[in-house]
Amino acid sequence: MAGCAGSRKATLTEEEIRQKTYAPRPTRADEILIGGEVITCEDVMMSTSEEDTSGPTLKERLEKRAAEVLFDQFLTETRPVLQQRLNRNIITRIVLSKRAKRELGEKSDDMLDKAAEKELHRFVFEEHGGNGAEADAALQRRGMNRSTYKERIKRDILAEYVIRSKIGRTRPVTYGEIVAKYNEIKDEEYLQDAILQLRLIDINVARTPLENADDDPLQKARQLAEDLRKRIDAGEDFAELAKQYSNDPRSSQGGLLSPRAPDAYAAPYDVLAQKARGMKPGDVAGPIEVVGHFFLMKVEVNQDRGYIPLGEVQSQVREEILRDRRSAAADELENEIVQQAALTDTTQFIDRCLEKIYVQARTAAGMESSTE
Secondary structure (H helix, E strand, O other): OOOHHOOOOOOOOOHHHHHHHHOOOOOOOEEEEEEEEEEHHHHHHHHOOOOOOOOOEEEEHHHHHHHHOOOOHHHHHHHHHHHHHHHHHHHHHHHHHHHHHHHHHHHHHHHHHHHHHHHHHHHHHHOOOOOOHHHHHHHHHOOOHHHHHHHHHHHHHHHHHHHHHHHHHHOOOOOHHHHHHHHHHHHOOOOOOOOOEEEEEEHHHHHHHOOOOOOOHHHHHHHHHHHHHHHHHHOOOOOHHHHHHHOOOHHHHOOOOOOOOOOHHOHHHHHHHOOOOOOOOOOEEEEEEEOOEEEEEEEEEEEEEEEHHHHHHHHHHHHHHHHHHHHHHHHHHHHHHHHHOOOOOOOOOOOOHHHHHHHHHHHHHOOOOOOO
16 A cells, blocks of 8 residues: 555644535525534524513514515614624524534434433423423424424534533543642632631620529529530530520520621620630530620631531532633634634525515515515
């Protein structure tokens, strides 16, 4: 083979493969060629997932106008509308989906059918409560039916496949990258404020029951608090004792205060917040005497201000890096397609698409459909 081929290369270079893959081929007037993929009027008119569904679709608006004016006026008014429709997002999604379909071939059909059917089921039953008529009406407002909706889902899946394929060819995420990314985003995503949450038993001196008229309320309150502390140390449940003995308004919730910053505790609880410094969750303190009260305090949460350790969020940081790579890959593919689209004259394509809509709309309305 080498003798017959002479100096001819045994294999094509990547650039040669690319040139052959995307070699221009003839298209009809209602088609354009971008990024090596043929785009039709139907591709462009298909509703997107981002499109507002509260009003008529683009196709419905065009058909309505077609029934109202002559063809020349229709073209003049609607050319800018369809040109705007040919934005970078739609063109990119169409080209990528067609590229993936060409790469995958028929082997992807079964997977795509199942995924699209699953999404349609979710649309009908989750978004519309299983009301098929309501779901069909919603699809119709988007310019679709169940079949075309599934085709759009397949298109989106295929576009995502191309992007993920590009990412898949990149290097693995290294620990060094994870550390660098963590340091980059930790101030925004992993900085946690100081939080203190306490559970209290509040023995209010003025409300402590007295057995005799000459009993000292302060001594009685102190004695009750000390007895309760012994019971807690012996293993009784703090929250249950708070429900029985605490004079705090939150006694019915077991004396649990809402979490807040340590310096956000107002008097008399600010003394308790100071006492809680250095205590760990589960630690108990008291009796603590504050004017008119004896407190027993259990620390539920005591979180210092600082960063969540990298070890706890390493998988999240890795996913952030992969999202960045996906975004970069998508941008690179999009810019490539947009550059090719910028070199494509879409004037004839747009006029042909509008002519088809005009004729179809006026024919359906029983009107003269001449475009001369």
